[in-house]
Amino acid sequence: MFNKKGLIRLLGLISIICWLALLLSSFNYLFGRWMEQSSQNIPKVFLALFFVCLILFYQNRIKRVEQTNFVDTLWKVFVTGLIATIVSLIISSFLSFFRDNKLSQNVLLINFFYNINIGLVSAFLISTYVAWKRLILYQYSKWLFRFWRFFEYALWITIILNLLDIKFLDNYFRIIFFGIMVLALVPLINLKWVAYLNFGQKWKSLLLIGIVISYLIYFSIHLVDYSSKYRLVINLIDNVFVIALFTFILLYAIISFLVILFNLPTSSVFEQKLEEVVSFQRLSQSLQHGQKEEDVYAILLKSSISATNADAGWLEVNSMNEDACITVNEGFKNGQLHAIKEKIEQVKGIKQLSQIQSLGEVNKHKLSFSIKDNRYRSILRYPLFVKAKLSGWMVLVKGVSVGFNNDMLEMVKAFTNQAYISIENHHLIQETLANERYKEELKIAQKVQRSLLPQSLTHNEDLDIAAFSDTAYEVGGDYYDTYRIDEDRMALIVSDVSGKGTSAAFQMSQLKGIFHSYAQLALDPHEFFTQANLALSRSLDKSSFITSSYYIIDQKNKEITFARAGHCPTLYYSNDQKKADYLKNKGLALGVLRNPSYKNYVHVNNLHYKNGDVIVLYTDGITEAQLQGEEFGYERLKDVVEKNASLNAQEIQNEIIKALFQFCDTECLDDDFTVLVLKFNVNENVSK
Amino acid sequence: MLEINKIADPPFQKLILIGEVDASTSIQLDQMMEEVTSEGLVLIDCTHLAYISSAGLGVFNAYFQDAEGSGNKLVLYGLSEKIKSVFELVGLDQFLSIAENEDEAKKLINESSV
Numbered sequence: 062m063f064n065k066k067g068l069i070r071l072l073g074l075i076s077i078i079c080w081l082a083l084l085l086s087s088f089n090y091l092f093g094r095w096m097e098q099s100s101q102n103i104p105k106v107f108l109a110l111f112f113v114c115l116i117l118f119y120q121n122r123i124k125r126v127e128q129t130n131f132v133d134t135l136w137k138v139f140v141t142g143l144i145a146t147i148v149s150l151i152i153s154s155f156l157s158f159f160r161d162n163k164l165s166q167n168v169l170l171i172n173f174f175y176n177i178n179i180g181l182v183s184a185f186l187i188s189t190y191v192a193w194k195r196l197i198l199y200q201y202s203k204w205l206f207r208f209w210r211f212f213e214y215a216l217w218i219t220i221i222l223n224l225l226d227i228k229f230l231d232n233y234f235r236i237i238f239f240g241i242m243v244l245a246l247v248p249l250i251n252l253k254w255v256a257y258l259n260f261g262q263k264w265k266s267l268l269l270i271g272i273v274i275s276y277l278i279y280f281s282i283h284l285v286d287y288s289s290k291y292r293l294v295i296n297l298i299d300n301v302f303v304i305a306l307f308t309f310i311l312l313y314a315i316i317s318f319l320v321i322l323f324n325l326p327t328s329s330v331f332e333q334k335l336e337e338v339v340s341f342q343r344l345s346q347s348l349q350h351g352q353k354e355e356d357v358y359a360i361l362l363k364s365s366i367s368a369t370n371a372d373a374g375w376l377e378v379n380s381m382n383e384d385a386c387i388t389v390n391e392g393f394k395n396g397q398l399h400a401i402k403e404k405i406e407q408v409k410g411i412k413q414l415s416q417i418q419s420l421g422e423v424n425k426h427k428l429s430f431s432i433k434d435n436r437y438r439s440i441l442r443y444p445l446f447v448k449a450k451l452s453g454w455m456v457l458v459k460g461v462s463v464g465f466n467n468d469m470l471e472m473v474k475a476f477t478n479q480a481y482i483s484i485e486n487h488h489l490i491q492e493t494l495a496n497e498r499y500k501e502e503l504k505i506a507q508k509v510q511r512s513l514l515p516q517s518l519t520h521n522e523d524l525d526i527a528a529f530s531d532t533a534y535e536v537g538g539d540y541y542d543t544y545r546i547d548e549d550r551m552a553l554i555v556s557d558v559s560g561k562g563t564s565a566a567f568q569m570s571q572l573k574g575i576f577h578s579y580a581q582l583a584l585d586p587h588e589f590f591t592q593a594n595l596a597l598s599r600s601l602d603k604s605s606f607i608t609s610s611y612y613i614i615d616q617k618n619k620e621i622t623f624a625r626a627g628h629c630p631t632l633y634y635s636n637d638q639k640k641a642d643y644l645k646n647k648g649l650a651l652g653v654l655r656n657p658s659y660k661n662y663v664h665v666n667n668l669h670y671k672n673g674d675v676i677v678l679y680t681d682g683i684t685e686a687q688l689q690g691e692e693f694g695y696e697r698l699k700d701v702v703e704k705n706a707s708l709n710a711q712e713i714q715n716e717i718i719k720a721l722f723q724f725c726d727t728e729c730l731d732d733d734f735t736v737l738v739l740k741f742n743v744n745e746n747v748s749k
Numbered sequence: 750m751l752e753i754n755k756i757a758d759p760p761f762q763k764l765i766l767i768g769e770v771d772a773s774t775s776i777q778l779d780q781m782m783e784e785v786t787s788e789g790l791v792l793i794d795c796t797h798l799a800y801i802s803s804a805g806l807g808v809f810n811a812y813f814q815d816a817e818g819s820g821n822k823l824v825l826y827g828l829s830e831k832i833k834s835v836f837e838l839v840g841l842d843q844f845l846s847i848a849e850n851e852d853e854a855k856k857l858i859n860e861s862s863v
Binding site: 557559603604605606608626627628629630647648649650652653654655662681685687690731732 | 771779799800802803804806807808810811813814815838839840841843844
């Protein structure tokens with residue numbers, strides 16, 4: 062209905078109306094007394110209403126205090142008091158000016174002025190009360206809030222009690238007053254806000270509170286003076302609420318004043334602690350805004366100097382990438398720095414510091430020394446670690462001897478750790494970004510490499526073929542391919558490049574080139590491997606080699622010619638014997654012997670296939686798949702093939718992969734693996 | 750995991766391999782091999798070698814590429830059947846000296862260096 066501003070204005074207006082009503086009812090009472098008719102209660106009711114309105118008005122008007130506006134709140138109290146005091150002084154001087162005049166004896170005029178005083182004093186007391194309330198309840202606890210509530214309710218009740226006929230210092234007055242004061246004890250000692258004032262604010266607060274106290278004293282003298290001199294319709298001195306409020310405000314002002322005064326000498330320590338917290342914050346946030354390592358070290362040096370009260374310092378450290386030495390200096394001119402460095406080298410025990418191996422050892426060593434120099438008397442030499450390696454030093458110097466204590470050392474240590482965390486985080490972020498880029502590139506590589514494996518395998522009337530390949534990383538080193546040489550013959554290769562990942566993938570692509578060039582020349586396995594070895598010898602990294610199996614399948618003669626270059630032995634299932642066996646012919650991997658004598662190590666075999674025979678070619682990722690030290694092995698592979706030999710090639714291949722995944726989950730497959738199944742379906746009736 | 754212990758047993762340098770040589774640990778082995786092969790006669794104790802991957806074989810392959818004609822001698826010994834079969838599969842056993850035990854390995858290395 063109302064916005065906050067409207068509400069405040071309305072309450073202000075009602076307060077003024079109540080005050081006017083109070084004034085008029087007082088006059089009415091005075092007139093009525095002459096006519097012996099009227100009661101004193103009506104003005105009392107309006108006074109009570111006036112108090113309530115004022116409380117509501119100031120509760121809404123004076124905002125919650127924040128750390129930055131304690132002084133503002135005090136300032137507002139001061140201004141309100143100033144206005145009240147000035148107006149009240151004008152009235153007193155007016156009255157004293159006309160002291161001998163009859164006018165000053167006029168009851169109506171005196172009560173009119175007194176009513177103005179009531180208004181001013183009430184406004185000042187209540188606004189101050191609300192301001193104090195805000196200060197007391199700064200960072201309040203549950204218990205404090207409860208105590209405060211008790212006190213506040215009791216205070217409000219006294220407004221109503223005032224409607225009874227109570228005189229200053231009679232029995233009722235005393236009971237109520239002491240009751241309120243007991244309740245006020247807990248709120249009175251809550252001065253948390255004082256701790257948050259800095260040195261300058263403390264001085265301002267002292268001044269303002271001092272003036273507020275003097276207002277209060279002035280008002281008390283003034284009101285007592287009034288009540289002793291004149292006959293009044295309403296005497297504030299008889300009002301328990303006003304007296305209790307007045308006492309509370311005055312006590313809190315005095316306590317605050319004293320506490321601030323005694324806190325003055327220690328405030329520089331608090332400020333330094335605060336500064337340290339801010340330094341921490343700066344260090345921890347420093348690298349988020351595109352700053353360099355050097356900036357963090359500059360902040361570290363500055364923070365350390367201010368935390369230890371040092372006069373100057375410098376810092377030399379290797380950067381995270383170890384590609385540069387970072388030097389920061391604070392408070393030295395060039396020539397001075399060089400001179401002091403030379404002096405420090407001569408200090409006894411300083412060389413031993415270089416033996417510090419790890420952060421944990423730092424505490425065991427003496428880090429502060431005294432030096433002989435006209436300007437500086439003591440130094441602190443603190444080791445800086447980057448990537449757990451001693452990489453540099455921060456040196457702080459002081460003009461006084463024995464200038465560095467353990468507390469300061471701890472502080473420097475904390476700053477250093479924080480700085481290190483910042484720098485490390487920064488690098489981690491950079492690395493992550495770089496990694497993201499690599500990942501993207503690897504994805505492309507993966508696509509390219511996938512396209513190197515054949516999309517479809519060459520078929521043959523006699524032959525049913527299926528293949529499956531997967532890589533441990535984004536890209537792998539397994540390769541298989543087929544090539545139709547002529548109507549009857551096709552070439553087939555399975556290879557595994559040593560190692561895995563990107564380098565293996567590149568070498569695999571070389572192999573593809575070799576296969577496609579030589580296969581079309583219809584080279585026999587012996588010649589193929591000799592040529593391939595020759596080609597690869599020139600390009601393969603010296604630690605790399607490639608194992609391979611090469612097959613030529615001749616449909617016309619139902620013959621397979623093959624050789625093994627260090628590759629896993631081929632599994633051959635003979636349908637006649639219903640048995641599978643590994644073809645253990647001799648061979649040597651490509652790239653081991655890089656000279657023409659390699660040809661002596663290639664052994665070509667051949668065999669004739671029959672209907673239902675199965676050939677299984679694979680890479681060591683299959684047989685060497687491990688589960689808790691146990692390998693999938695040759696026997697398991699053989700069993701799977703023997704059991705499923707009656708199925709077609711695709712089904713056999715599925716069964717092998719299924720068996721592999723049953724043996725161990727995909728996670729334990731940490732190598733590239735490939736399996737190729739060939740099944741011969743010779744229609745013997747048709748064949749010659 | 751791979752642990753490599755290097756023991757000087759003049760005139761030999763002895764490397765004791767414990768654990769597994771895979772793609773990641775092969776780098777460790779490679780560095781150690783580089784270090785010792787420049788120092789002369791090398792014995793490699795594979796008694797506690799549980800596994801060697803193709804990348805691990807690659808390290809020996811690299812040694813073999815370097816050693817041709819350099820006069821450096823290297824003998825492996827104490828290979829389990831499994832490890833031996835891996836060397837045989839690839840054919841590296843035909844070029845690297847492999848002995849049963851340490852004494853035999855020393856004998857082998859002395860004969861060949863004469």
